[in-house]
Amino acid sequence: GAGVSQSPSNKVTEKGKDVELRCDPISGHTALYWYRQSLGQGLEFLIYFQGNSAPDKSGLPSDRFSAERTGGSVSTLTIQRTQQEDSAVYLCASSFSRGFYEQYFGPGTRLTVT
Amino acid sequence: AQTVTQSQPEMSVQEAETVTLSCTYDTSESDYYLFWYKQPPSRQMILVIRQEAYKQQNATENRFSVNFQKAAKSFSLKISDSQLGDAAMYFCAYSYNTNAGKSTFGDGTTLTVKP
Numbered sequence: 001g002a003g004v005s006q007s008p009s010n011k012v013t014e015k016g017k018d019v020e021l022r023c024d025p026i027s028g029h030t031a032l033y034w035y036r037q038s039l040g041q042g043l044e045f046l047i048y049f050q051g052n053s054a055p056d057k058s059g060l061p062s063d064r065f066s067a068e069r070t071g072g073s074v075s076t077l078t079i080q081r082t083q084q085e086d087s088a089v090y091l092c093a094s095s096f097s098r099g100f101y102e103q104y105f106g107p108g109t110r111l112t113v114t
Numbered sequence: 115a116q117t118v119t120q121s122q123p124e125m126s127v128q129e130a131e132t133v134t135l136s137c138t139y140d141t142s143e144s145d146y147y148l149f150w151y152k153q154p155p156s157r158q159m160i161l162v163i164r165q166e167a168y169k170q171q172n173a174t175e176n177r178f179s180v181n182f183q184k185a186a187k188s189f190s191l192k193i194s195d196s197q198l199g200d201a202a203m204y205f206c207a208y209s210y211n212t213n214a215g216k217s218t219f220g221d222g223t224t225l226t227v228k229p
């Protein structure tokens with residue numbers, strides 16, 4: 001079946017603009033994760049959804065970041081008033097459930113803030 | 115807080131040889147899960163191998179095996195008979211089964227395979 005897809009693949013935006021990043025998980029996966037990966041670095045956990053609920057939003061770097069998931073499927077990560085330090089690759093992953101289950105990653109969205 | 119440390123930013127191995135990538139972690143939990151993920155230059159991350167902390171037997175997947183030392187909080191990855199396609203960034207990751215669903219990843223080790 002289809003894997004995790006993310007759009008756009010690349011986004012260049014001006015400082016101060018808002019951006020929306022989209023993630024389409026694998027059908028039937030209840031768990032969805034967002035990560036941020038700076039150039040050549042590890043993954044920074046941002047947020048986790050179980051169904052449409054995000055029990056813990058403390059991984060979001062600031063209140064300019066928000067995320068939602070609707071219908072237990074598509075998720076959007078919104079960054080308001082973007083800053084240059086927001087430039088990174090944003091990765092989405094989904095899994096059957098949390099914990100032991102393998103996370104399937106999307107190709108990522110490369111965000112560049114100029 | 116859980117932390118994952120990969121002390122080798124870069125490693126290289128000759129094709130057909132064996133290489134071991136190191137990972138240590140810190141946790142106060144007793145039941146958790148450990149993973150090794152591979153990220154090739156095309157950047158899509160895939161699972162290599164995983165280990166449940168309550169299982170003493172080390173996980174093995176073909177040429178990939180782990181050395182899980184729970185007391186030492188160590189989880190190294192051994193790649194045998196290295197192939198050119200093994201060249202990638204490898205991430206060690208930790209998770210446990212809570213509502214927060216948080217996964218913690220190390221900073222990665224870039225593996226180069228020399229022909």
